[in-house]
Amino acid sequence: MVLGSGEVSLDWKLLNVVPIFKKGKKDELGSYRPVSLSSAPCEVMEKTFLAGFEKHLKDNAVVGHSQHSFMRGASCLANLISFYDKEKETSVNNRQLANHQLYEV
Structure with missing residues (x-):
């Protein structure tokens, strides 16, 4: 056995x-x-x-939440969507910060 x-x-x-x-x-x-x-x-x-x-x-x-490969219920597509959402959020936050700094000057 x-x-x-x-x-x-x-x-x-x-x-x-x-x-x-x-x-x-x-x-x-x-x-x-x-x-x-x-x-x-x-x-x-x-x-x-x-x-x-x-x-x-x-x-x-x-295993971290960003690990998608070889994990049940996760896929490359889910990883790409997660990456896209984070990049979009970062882009919006950076634009808001840039606008805020522009108005302070």
Whole structure:
């Protein structure tokens, strides 16, 4: 068992590699991509570990709120929108500060 001993059994380490057709001629190797299939218990353990790991990162604020890549529910688009909003806010604040300083002179 993985949790008790900290070791992964050999059965879980073995992968079944299956060729999946992409496009092109079916008789050419370049028309396929390899997909590795692991055992069901291994998949369940990976998903369980990942869920616990993500919960730990979120609950303990290990990852900053501006981190978007490789985070569930976040995307490059969300990152760009966040960046745009902050830049727009900074631009408005700087313009207000510049106008205020202009009137003081």
